[in-house]
Amino acid sequence: xxxxxxxxxxxxxxxxxxxxxxxxxxxxxxxxxxxxxxxxxxxxxxxxxxxxxxxxxxxxxxxxxxxxxxxxxxxxxxxxxxxxxxxxxxxxxxxxxxxxxxxxxxxxxxxxxxxxxxxxxxxxxxxxxxxxxxxxxxxxxxxxxxxxxxxxxxxxxxxxxxxxxxxxxxxxxxxxxxxxxxxxxxxxxxxxxxxxxxxxxxxxxxxxxxxxxxxxxxxxxxxxxxxxxxxxxxxxxxxxxxxxxxxxxxxxxxxxxxx
Numbered sequence: 001x002x003x004x005x006x007x008x009x010x011x012x013x014x015x016x017x018x019x020x021x022x023x024x025x026x027x028x029x030x031x032x033x034x035x036x037x038x039x040x041x042x043x044x045x046x047x048x049x050x051x052x053x054x055x056x057x058x059x060x061x062x063x064x065x066x067x068x069x070x071x072x073x074x075x076x077x078x079x080x081x082x083x084x085x086x087x088x089x090x091x092x093x094x095x096x097x098x099x100x101x102x103x104x105x106x107x108x109x110x111x112x113x114x115x116x117x118x119x120x121x122x123x124x125x126x127x128x129x130x131x132x133x134x135x136x137x138x139x140x141x142x143x144x145x146x147x148x149x150x151x152x153x154x155x156x157x158x159x160x161x162x163x164x165x166x167x168x169x170x171x172x173x174x175x176x177x178x179x180x181x182x183x184x185x186x187x188x189x190x191x192x193x194x195x196x197x198x199x200x201x202x203x204x205x206x207x208x209x210x211x212x213x214x215x216x217x218x219x220x221x222x223x224x225x226x227x228x229x230x231x232x233x234x235x236x237x238x239x240x241x242x243x244x245x246x247x248x249x250x251x252x253x254x255x256x257x258x259x
Contacts, residue, residue, distance in 0.1 A: 003056045003080065004246040005072055007063035008109065009132035014043060015243040016056065022243065024050055032067035036074035058259070059084035060092075060250045062108040062242065085253055087112055087246070095252050096144035109242055110137045111145050116245030117218040118143030121236065124213050126204055128234070129241075130221030132156060134196070136203050138211070149203050154196060154223055161188065175229050197230045204233055 002017040012030045016023045026046050028034075047054050059076040061084050063069050069086060076084040085092045087108035095115055098106045113127045114137050123141030128134070133156070136149040152160070154173055162170040171185050171192075179194055181187030208215050219227075219234045220241040228234055238244075253259045 001056045002058040002060065002247060002250055003076070004243045004250075005059065005061045005063075005084075006109065006112075006242045006246065007061070007065050007068050007072070009064055012068070013243065015240075015246075016047075017243075017247050022240065023052060025240070025243065030065055030068060032065060032071075034068075034071060036071045036078055039071065039075045040079045056080045057082055058250065060087070060246045061085070062087040062112050062246055064107050064109055085250060085259060087249060091258070092249070093253050093256055093258050094249065096140075096142050098145040099140070100145070100147060106145055107135075110135060110148065112242050112245035112249065113137055113220065114139040114145045114245075115143050115248060116241045117238075119248055120238070120244075121216055121218060124211070124215050126207055126215050126217045127241070128200065128204075128217060128219045128221075128224070130154065130219070130223040130227070134199075136207065138207060138215075149207070151199060151203070154192060158188075158192060173223065173226065175226065193227075193230060196227060200227065201231060201233055 004015045004017060006013045007030055010030060011027050013025055013027050015025045028042060044054060057080060059080060059082050061069060061072050073084055076082050098111060100106060113129055117125050117127045118139045123139055123143060125139040127137040132153045134151045134153050138146050138148050140146045162168055169185060171188050173192060174189055175193050176186055176190040179190050181190045204217055216235040217233050219237045220239060224237045228237060
């Protein structure tokens with residue numbers, strides 16, 4: 001079985017692929033102080049609740065938080081007796097190298113997402129990922145990452161608003177009943193929801209204009225279904241995009257004889 005680990009700034013997702021399908025996905029808060037032993041106890045407990053064997057012999061990691069990678073490597077080597085592939089490291093082969101400025105670094109999750117979206121939908125894509133940051137990633141016809149946009153994430157914006165204005169409450173993200181709010185909470189919700197709709201549509205429109213192509217838009221992340229209620233810009237919403245991409249990259253390395 002293949003263990004796919006996707007570490008973001010806020011959460012880390014563990015997914016197990018049995019060769020035909022993902023058996024399960026589990027999410028835990030990202031914490032660089034969490035040890036390999038703690039990861040294993042947590043994961044073993046969740047697997048036992050699903051009543052299938054802990055038969056992991058392959059691992060691949062994508063992490064936007066470098067400090068967590070060491071303990072994840074230890075988890076894979078100590079408990080699963082395997083050396084994990086880490087996306088972005090020289091020993092992890094990519095189906096297509098990013099085409100960005102010399103010396104520029106690209107978040108591993110962005111590379112993984114563009115390749116996963118390309119495998120499912122073809123090239124000339126925009127992948128919108130609602131995470132701690134809201135990212136817009138452009139995939140070329142061959143699936144290569146060729147650049148993108150980074151905007152503040154929805155929850156990050158709400159937290160900044162709450163912290164920066166003492167009289168404003170922290171509110172949940174939801175679609176408001178109408179654009180014009182009649183109380184403070186409704187006003188904030190409207191500003192966040194319709195503000196992000198405008199941000200998304202504007203950025204996507206500009207990317208399409210610069211590329212001179214229609215370009216499909218693939219969305220991922222927990223808030224994608226919410227924002228779909230206010231726009232028709234998404235061609236598809238896929239909540240498993242990153243782990244699907246990790247599985248594809250592992251298979252690419254296996255076919256190349258790299259693992």
